[in-house]
Amino acid sequence: MRIEVREEAIELGRLFEEKGYELALVGGAVRDLMLGRPVHDYDFTTSARPEEFEPILRAWGRDGFWDMGRKFGTLGALRRLPDGHDLSAEVTTYRSDEYEPDSRKPEVQYGDSLEGDLSRRDFTINCMALRLPSCELVDPFDGQADLDKGLLRTPVDPHQSFDDDPLRMMRAIRFVAQLGFDIEAETAEAIYDMAPRLEIVSAERVRDELTKLLLAKYPSDGIDELVDSGIADIVMPEIPALRMTVDPSHPHKDVYEHTLMVLDRAIALETDADGDVPRPDLTLRMAALLHDIGKPRTRKYEANGKVSFHHHDAVGAKMAAKRLRALRFDKELIADVYKLVDLHLRFHGYVEEPWTDSAVRRYVVDSGHLYSRLNRLTRADATTQNKRKARLFEEAMDEMEERVVELKEKEDLAQIRPELNGQQIMEILGIKPGPLVGKAYKHMLAVRLDEGEIGYDEAVRELQAWWDQIGSKEV
Known part of the structure; x- marks a missing residue:
């Protein structure tokens, strides 16, 4: 399979290669390119440390640079394309994360190989990489085969994968909604077994996954998976x-x-x-x-x-x-x-x-x-x-x-409003600001909706009649 990669991404690979560093396009970008889906955000991984590749990335990303992820080994840059779109690139040093049992936030450890970096990712379809600038496909976990089958499977034992990062269970279901894929049987069983582990995940992260699911192409399929897996019992x-x-x-x-x-x-x-x-x-x-x-x-x-x-x-x-x-x-x-x-x-x-x-x-x-x-x-x-x-x-x-x-x-x-505003209501009734003004305003709005425009004098009579019957008794 020939994968079409933007020349700007290949250019970045050449810049890294000239300095003696490895660079590879990874994750969802590779998956989506293979599926023929549009890609505007490119994620890369490299053998270089952030302080080593920062000048390379700054030179390439002449339209923007950010370093909010520096403590995780990630730097980003923006390149404006000839067609008017922006190409966002984030580069991360090879990772080898370790997770604490009571947290989904990993202790960041730098890795020393592309294959090792891929092994820590969520699903085989996201464990593929393209070495740049050569565009050589690296697929140690048969992600391409799973992509062809429309199958979601973890690269390692799913229980271990979900124990490391429980949010991956929701990501699996989100991919069902986005891509129309099926979850491999052993992976689905592990999700069912480990759904309660999601309780340690922050509400904000759960919210973001649920939002992506609902905005996806097949949200009903995603909701069905959430319910069948037991995850909905935890999150909704x-x-x-x-x-x-x-x-x-x-x-x-x-x-x-x-x-x-x-x-x-x-x-x-x-x-x-x-x-x-x-x-x-x-x-x-x-x-x-x-x-x-x-x-x-x-x-x-x-x-x-x-x-x-x-x-x-x-x-x-x-x-x-x-x-x-x-x-x-x-x-x-x-x-x-x-x-x-x-x-x-x-x-x-x-x-x-x-x-x-x-x-x-x-x-x-x-x-x-x-x-x-x-x-x-x-x-x-x-x-x-x-x-x-x-x-x-x-x-x-x-x-x-x-x-x-x-x-x-x-x-x-x-733009429909009562014919008497709050200030006029207070002056006519001789009352001060408070709940009664709101009740009177609400009544006059109902009159406006029911009868249309009745004129100032008639509105004053209507307000006074309401006050005599109901409002004054609440003073």
């Missing part, structure tokens, strides 16, 4: 809890199967780069994954023999936020996923009875910047096999979206 136990929780509105499937279907359908509704929900969209995908996690906790067996999940949307939203906080996701994503899960049932009432214009305005205002994502999540959640019900649902959603377009032509729904 709300998902395996969905198994065998039967939803009466979807009697042909349990909630777990329904969730994976919703995830796939939501992904299919993402747009191209210039659309309003460009793929891959982490917020939409996370909301699809978590939208029904409140069902096991709210399941109730009614007197008529049916099962209900009343308020699973509100309960699930709180559960989702709690789990995402534990995984150290950023506040903006947590807030957005919370709102999407909390609102994911809101539209269903429209199918039974079309809303008034005020109800449509309220839906748009309540969903805010998540309006397009909420509609996609709602559509994805309609998984009924009844063709008539499915058609009626789609027609209702289409109609509502058309009404929103018409309403937006008349006024900017995103």
Whole structure:
């Protein structure tokens, strides 16, 4: 197999060779080049120590240099390419790491050979290297054969590999989602045996792997592997809890199967780069994954023999936020996923009875910047096999979206505010800043949504009527 390597990478190999040092392209870059996937970040390993190869790398990377990984033997540089893309190169001295039993952070030891460096890597498909500038393939663990088979296998005993670095178990599953590969039987068995070892891994590292999995090409396959392996019980136990929780509105499937279907359908509704929900969209995908996690906790067996999940949307939203906080996701994503899960049932009432214009305005205002994502999540959640019900649902959603377009032509729904601001409310009612001002503002916003613009004088009368009936009693 001829592997096409960028001339700039070969040039770097020549520079190292001229100084008497070895340089090899390693890891995911080699794998992706062999798969015909685009590569913009190149990882190299070398026989030289950082202080020895730093001047070489600085000269090559004339568009940028960084040394945050110096204590691990890693330096990086940037080269701007003729086509306008950037080529990022990180070079690391041959490694031979040793792990402490209670930590996944290795004690860095420099190695003395390329083969030794490759032996410490996670999977055989990532244990291949191209010596530069010759482009000679080095494949001591038959990674090319596993690549051809679409197989994930560790280069050493998998129990030892995962004991050294438990995060490799999640990486294996992430590669299932990214590449569509299968995990070799012995490796899969070791993941099942050692899943609890992930408890020593930081939440941030688990979060990063989960994010990459959800943004991958086959995220549902990855989630399925997380659950089957027992890893989901450690990192996101709300998902395996969905198994065998039967939803009466979807009697042909349990909630777990329904969730994976919703995830796939939501992904299919993402747009191209210039659309309003460009793929891959982490917020939409996370909301699809978590939208029904409140069902096991709210399941109730009614007197008529049916099962209900009343308020699973509100309960699930709180559960989702709690789990995402534990995984150290950023506040903006947590807030957005919370709102999407909390609102994911809101539209269903429209199918039974079309809303008034005020109800449509309220839906748009309540969903805010998540309006397009909420509609996609709602559509994805309609998984009924009844063709008539499915058609009626789609027609209702289409109609509502058309009404929103018409309403937006008349006024900017995103900018709707009460006709009285907080300062005016305090002056009219003679009250000081505090919770009552917020309650009055909320009431006036509801009036604005329900009745449209009513004018200043009418707004003052409405506020005074509310105060006489409700507000003044709370003073």
